Amino acid sequence: MADIARKEIVNRLIGILGANAVVTEEYALKESSRDRYRKYEQVMGVYTQPIPAAVVYVTNSAEVSKVLAFANSNHINVVPRTGQSAIEGGLETALPDSIVIDGSRMNKVLKIDPYNMQVTCQCGVPLQKIEDTLREQGLTTGHSPQSKPLAQIGGLVATRSIGQFSTLYGGIEDMIAGMEAVFPNGAVCRIKNIPRRAAGPDIRHIVCGNEGAICFITEVTLKLFKYRPEHAIFIGYAIDDMKEGFECLREVMAEGYKPSIARLYDEQDAQGSFGHFLPEGACILIWMTEGPVGVAQATDAGIKAIMTKHPRAKPVDSKYLSAWYQHLNWGTEQIAKERAEIFATKNIGITTEVSGCWDCIYDIYKTSCERIVQEIPDITMIGGHSSHSYINGTNMYFVYYYNVVDCAPQEEINKYHNPINRIICEQTLKYGGSIVHHHGLGKARARYVREEYGSSFYMLETLKKAFDPESVMNMGTLIPLKQ
Numbered sequence: 213m214a215d216i217a218r219k220e221i222v223n224r225l226i227g228i229l230g231a232n233a234v235v236t237e238e239y240a241l242k243e244s245s246r247d248r249y250r251k252y253e254q255v256m257g258v259y260t261q262p263i264p265a266a267v268v269y270v271t272n273s274a275e276v277s278k279v280l281a282f283a284n285s286n287h288i289n290v291v292p293r294t295g296q297s298a299i300e301g302g303l304e305t306a307l308p309d310s311i312v313i314d315g316s317r318m319n320k321v322l323k324i325d326p327y328n329m330q331v332t333c334q335c336g337v338p339l340q341k342i343e344d345t346l347r348e349q350g351l352t353t354g355h356s357p358q359s360k361p362l363a364q365i366g367g368l369v370a371t372r373s374i375g376q377f378s379t380l381y382g383g384i385e386d387m388i389a390g391m392e393a394v395f396p397n398g399a400v401c402r403i404k405n406i407p408r409r410a411a412g413p414d415i416r417h418i419v420c421g422n423e424g425a426i427c428f429i430t431e432v433t434l435k436l437f438k439y440r441p442e443h444a445i446f447i448g449y450a451i452d453d454m455k456e457g458f459e460c461l462r463e464v465m466a467e468g469y470k471p472s473i474a475r476l477y478d479e480q481d482a483q484g485s486f487g488h489f490l491p492e493g494a495c496i497l498i499w500m501t502e503g504p505v506g507v508a509q510a511t512d513a514g515i516k517a518i519m520t521k522h523p524r525a526k527p528v529d530s531k532y533l534s535a536w537y538q539h540l541n542w543g544t545e546q547i548a549k550e551r552a553e554i555f556a557t558k559n560i561g562i563t564t565e566v567s568g569c570w571d572c573i574y575d576i577y578k579t580s581c582e583r584i585v586q587e588i589p590d591i592t593m594i595g596g597h598s599s600h601s602y603i604n605g606t607n608m609y610f611v612y613y614y615n616v617v618d619c620a621p622q623e624e625i626n627k628y629h630n631p632i633n634r635i636i637c638e639q640t641l642k643y644g645g646s647i648v649h650h651h652g653l654g655k656a657r658a659r660y661v662r663e664e665y666g667s668s669f670y671m672l673e674t675l676k677k678a679f680d681p682e683s684v685m686n687m688g689t690l691i692p693l694k695q
């Protein structure tokens with residue numbers, strides 16, 4: 213609990229930032245108490261989390277430092293945010309009288325450096341904005357999550373996000389050259405921009421993935437790549453089953469090819485985007501190759517050579533894939549449409565993403581789907597896809613829909629969403645995978661953090677205690693409130 217009353221918290225914040233930067237309007241506060249983890253509550257207009265004392269808009273690192281130092285010395289929970297596209301409860305204000313620190317006004321692109329192939333942005337720069345600017349100059353960060361129209365640089369780094377072209381460019385952790393972050397005692401720390409370092413542990417990874425539970429990210433420098441969409445080649449195959457599909461993905465990766473997109477959709481998940489041309493019951497494999505023209509063509513030829521060893525796989529016309537590719541991302545329009553559909557039908561779709569090595573990913577996929585069908589009521593669809601592959605394994609992105617039947621809006625999460633998450637986490641842990649591939653632990657999966665980390669939980673817990681000794685940074689995220 214905070215040391216001072218809600219009213220005093222607000223007055224002190226106005227003293228630090230000025231009245232224009234401090235929001236206390238009731239609806240704005242209520243909407244700032246949660247994220248899309250409570251999608252059904254959002255749709256039904258129900259609020260179950262403690263309402264924050266204020267949302268504050270910061271414009272520079274000095275302001276972030278002052279607000280954090282104030283919260284730290286008065287034991288006030290703070291929840292950092294930028295684009296607000298979180299889906300795992302990272303934005304929930306789990307304790308009463310929290311302060312939400314919004315970095316979206318820190319929205320300047322500070323430097324595009326095409327010689328050193330780096331771009332420096334403040335935390336509130338929308339990814340769409342920087343990508344549009346870079347692409348006009350023939351450059352790209354290579355980062356393209358489905359939430360590109362919504363997410364901003366601070367949140368993308370804080371969640372260890374990943375984009376659709378990750379198999380070539382990597383996750384955000386592979387793209388960061390350096391950054392600046394502010395810690396709860398007010399310390400402003402800059403990690404300089406360099407290609408590599410071996411001066412001790414890589415401290416970028418204390419910041420990247422901290423989910424607002426260790427520090428506030430104010431500035432990030434990302435690496436740049438040449439943008440060459442004209443060289444892109446789509447490859448697709450209809451395939452009978454997921455086991456063979458995973459094997460095809462594995463062979464391409466193990467041979468050392470680096471397509472930008474590498475995806476495998478099961479029969480159920482394929483229906484949505486590919487059902488109009490796929491044979492009944494088929495799964496679909498998709499690759500996209502890009503880069504300098506010779507590299508794109510060689511990667512294309514290499515993948516096709518591997519696929520000759522899988523005669524049951526039938527090539528798909530690439531025109532379908534380029535059409536699908538044009539509509540991958542989600543902005544505010546799609547979110548509004550989805551909300552209206554959920555409200556009208558009481559049928560809701562959720563996703564949970566995990567990862568595993570090649571020798572266990574099929575078992576994670578198959579047994580999770582089987583258990584969900586057996587154990588959870590009112591399921592209308594369960595399936596998923598693999599969308600990010602590595603030399604040693606891949607991810608599984610479960611997609612599931614259910615009808616919300618005979619329960620109040622605030623009960624939906626415990627009747628359906630959390631039990632499904634629990635099954636997926638249990639099966640993933642049983643077979644040795646990771647329960648979170650890219651959305652972050654948030655508050656949704658923080659309850660499994662000890663099992664996820666095993667003996668290395670000691671390191672995470674020590675990190676949290678060392679940098680946040682007063683327990684004010686986004687409490688309940690990464691590590692649950694009650695253990």
Ligand SMILES: Cc1cc2nc3c(=O)[nH]c(=O)nc-3n(C[C@H](O)[C@H](O)[C@H](O)COP(=O)(O)OP(=O)(O)OC[C@H]3O[C@@H](n4cnc5c(N)ncnc54)[C@H](O)[C@@H]3O)c2cc1C
Pocket residue numbers: 248291292293294295296297298299301302303315335356357358359362363364365366367368369370371372373374375376422423424425427428429430542650651652654686689
């Ligand atoms: C439709 C949709 C599609 C998505 N697709 C993808 C995808 O393809 N890949 C993917 O990785 N994710 C995806 N996501 C999840 C989400 O977009 C990512 O987690 C994204 O990185 C969040 O960025 P944001 O700016 O919206 O952060 P927010 O939602 O504002 O915050 C996310 C988390 O980061 C913390 N945080 C935010 N800003 C800061 C900061 N400056 N300093 C410290 N902590 C901070 C918050 O406390 C919170 O825990 C998707 C979400 C949606 C709604």
